[in-house]
Amino acid sequence: MERMNKLSNRLPMSMFLLLIVLTFSKCKKDLNEVVPQDEVEMSAETQAATTTTTTESAPKALSMTNAKSDGGYAYKVNVNLGTTGDSPEKPSSSTVKIYENGVELSAAHSTHADIRKIGKGNYSHWLTSTIYLSASDNSNPKTNGKKYTYTIGGTTTTTPVGGVTTPETSPVATTPIASSNSIIGYAMVDGKTTGGEGGQTVTVSTLSALKSAVASSSPSIIKVSGKITGTGFLNVSSNKTILGMKGSSLEGVGLMIYGTNNVIIRNMTIRNVVTYSNIIIKEGAHHVWVDHCELSSDRTHGWEYYDGLLDVGKRADYVTLSWNKLHDNHIPMLIGFGDESTADIGHLRVTVYYNYFYNVSERQPSTRFGYMHVFNNYMKDGSGYAVGVTMGATVRTDNNYFENQNVPITSAYNAKPGYISGASTNVYKNSGANTVSTAASTWVPTYEYESILIPAANVPAIVTAQAGATLSL
Template structure:
């Protein structure tokens, strides 16, 4: 009996792929992620990657391959080759942790499953490319595979003056305190009390509220600034909460903290028509940013805000070491007005960010930054007087940019993009909201900020 137990322990101790223990599921019995064409083990086959399952980070898993590949005892058995639009991907036999955190075409044929990353770390299920493979190592007939256009995304929400566009309406809805009672507050203490619970509520902020520190905002909350209201020295913090709407707020001069922070797994948050500022007279370390998203936050839309007089107004992804942000930080940034700032308009790490129709004026550093594998789609932005409009090289690793040619660059330096152009586009409808880049300055300066008559 002891000998049998020892054999079992030894067997499982070998079932590793680098630092990863093999998936204990039986890939032949897993449902919902099957291979499209597996009739023949020879020649070129097509992968139906639309039914792949996310394996975390940049890795996607396709089950039920017709031939068993690598294993703990034979880590280089597979002869599989994988092609993206006819171009061979690799390295094969990659460590699963590297596929998730580095990606860039790495793959592994492990047992009866394929662990795959796209060449530019986009989602292969939605990036519009054709993926083919050969079990026997064949390379013929792959030079000109059929290339499809990006998938037309479904409409996730209607577009209107009060509609939420972008990631705050993906994989769920952001309704805030809809259906809850409405209360008006005029003091720091009253605001903290009113927003603390997770029950549905609408909180109207009236007059001028001053203080120091931040207010923890509970889930299922809408905070609306009454016309002419303001907060000074007081920030709003979404710490692991969800379904929050913040609109028409004027917040300035928050010391130590950013004016609005969305973090620790907070999700489905919409920040709209706010005026956020500090000053650039106290040096870079006195004030933090203005509107920051990080630490596994997800499904966020930031729209029609004025962010000004600050060195580092918008950060998405707080540190190079925060690899647990991979697969998170899906953020839409549109029709915001950045001016009199230094950089971070926004600065990004790890996630998927859609940045469209923003007006970036008078930035002394970089405009949109993409690093640590972040994938940023830019559409019809207007860069004016920016030293580096788009920049990928300032952290430990670069990110990826798509749509750079759609923007206008006025009196600005050259982009510093060190990676191949991405083709990623977000999977929600936004074209009905998109305006020509030439119209952005007039439209955004007229409508951004706390301009709503509430």
Template sequence: MSLLLLLVVLTFSKCKKGSDAATPENPLTQTDTGVAATSTTSGIKSLQTFRVASDGGYSYRVYELPVSGDSQSQPKVSTMRVFEDGKELGPAHSSAADIRNIGKGRFCHWLTSVYISASDNSDPRTNGRKYTYTLDGSSGSVVQPPVTSPVAPPATSGAIIGYAMVDGKTTGGTGGQTITVTTYSALKNAVSSNTATIIKVSGRITGTGYLNVGSNKTILGMKGSSLEGVGLLVYGTSNVIIRNMTIRNVVTYSNIVIKEGAHHVWVDHCDLSSDRNHGWDYYDGLLDVGNRADYVTLSYNRLHDNNVAMLIGFGDANTNDIGKLRVTVYKNYFYNVSERQPCTRFGTMHVFNNYLQNGSGYGIGVTMGATVRTDNNYFENQHYAIYTDFNSKPGFVSGASTNIYKGSVNKISTAASSWVPTYEYKSELIPAANVPATVMANAGAILNL
């Protein structure tokens, strides 16, 4: 009752004087769960899940701080420091208009409230980050996020699970010559033919554009190797295995593209990245499948620091993809990605045991009549975890209830599907709660080849 009385009499209108005055909603009408401050004044304190109100734009008002801060007569008296996952936000004492319209971590402590904005202008009520503060000037205001209990990762057998082993097998260069390449020209020559070959990539190889990969190839990244600036294109070929490759910063093209009827392709234990500092058009995606490609498995990969990580189906007009784009996506680690984790049009896609962390847009996109089965995935800090309501029409989702959603919500506009793939995968399936530890320990170019 005392809290309600406090909220009724609280002055709602100011963070700075004049036209910068804030006009938040009455908190008594708010139903959103968000953050509110703990009630002591010394040391490191948390802005804990309780109640928060939008103040418009990027600004969010947290109520009932234990001491008063800035005021009209003393506009910079507050000593509050605010931290997001341990990183200090600021500038402090910002105007309400700047917090609303610019955000980017600006905040102010006005009277007994604090007006904050997230560092990336996301909603602090749903982005899953830890917000802490001090009022005594402490510099160590870091409250570590909870650590998932370690889970002993299962040994990976190296067997292929899913669509790459349906209606045929994916064996890559098995039975062919094994060669080691250390230069761009040697790699280009090695991948170009359709002769069965196992290609080991050693050292750092640089280039631009992409290399066409012929059929019957296994491409293996040796420990410490990388492919910088140049991608791999599986264009209309088949029976291709790409494993343990680190591919970075491919301009204009995606790091790996599988298209034009390519089939029976396995991409496993690769580390694929670019950055999000150059805008959305400088880099493309990281791992894309489209234009009638079929029977593909994508497993144990790290896809990170990119805006549009994984696309299955390239356009709403590509109706010739119907009946194709059968793709299995499992135990991949997506982080610091904007969207497409993955997104599919028209395809039939099975997505299980993936860890999607800190996505500013959406996780799994399901559109243009695509059918997607999800099993035991872990979504953390996704604006939308599973999203159907974009492009020309939505798709269909089964198994959504099997996933864990931490700081994430779904936006699914279609009735639940009952589809389940017919191939055996239950022996590989682990509980959703174990996914973060297992995937982080096993995904990426970690194989000792």
């Protein structure tokens, strides 16, 4: 990025039902029937251990005025109903029933993933003060003209502890969330990103060999071995895959994807690039995947010595940035290089997921003009803002984890603000308030990502264990 533009599987599972003793007949009925469940993201197996019956209250109005989109068909309503909702320990304990025009919606105690992806009246009363619901016809319950009411009490089924795992609190996974060779997001929209697939494989261990290999006009897979030192940047031609082998690094030298396309960069460690960002994607470059890289500099030289770490701009498009570790830098990730770059409108479609930002100041990332999807990232220890959304950009956030961030999400800088959706899905730990001046957006990316979306609470453990140059190549 130029310095002049530096502004400011569905998993089927089953369990045996418990034996119920019929006290009056003193007979046993064997209920070890397998009950299959279809689940979109997280497991939800058993039904019924105990049944509780209470007096059902009269219907009361459920106002949708302040409902917020929670992604897909889901809407979130914050309202304290004065009764305990479902929880991780008792995921089917709520006695709240939701009605649409007097007809009960289809499935209480639904996983949040089902509400988002399937809709059709799935709903959940979660903890004390949150209702997650979908309309029966998947319309917008705020504007569809239908009346929503609720009752409390009646008959409810309570599942034993551990019977259901909800998206918000699923056990922390220790294995990769998706195939290590899978690309999710914009790099696979309107085309595919395959890199140097089908081309010659070469291994390089010197700067000159690397420069020659990335400049070749032929498709190729380039394996980088050892420590390579230099200055400036290398232009990467189209149809290239650059793979960092275990223990390799690129010191002081950046990679520039300038107007080229179909480029994959994985498992690279790039440090201390002066004047330029470590990886730059610009000038109409498209279908680029940067994955499992570690990018860093330091914060002791001031803001002007190093540029950013991973930047996208100048009409670049269809980019996915995943599982990268970005640290020790003031301005690690920028999408859109200047307020005056109106040619970026209609471009800059970028997916950012499972990245680990830490010991940085701001731009985790920041974006102008484009459409950006930010999900399951861990942003830790940021002294400025984390996600910046300006110049009419539209950003969807899903299940990110913000920790020790001065301002997690902001639109309050540059010439005009952008638009945010999904802010309520994130975790904000020891962080300040969001500063967003625009109404919540309803935009959701059309590609499939729910299969790898994990609860925000699990993000730190998973991302810190797997992000960066952790692949065995």
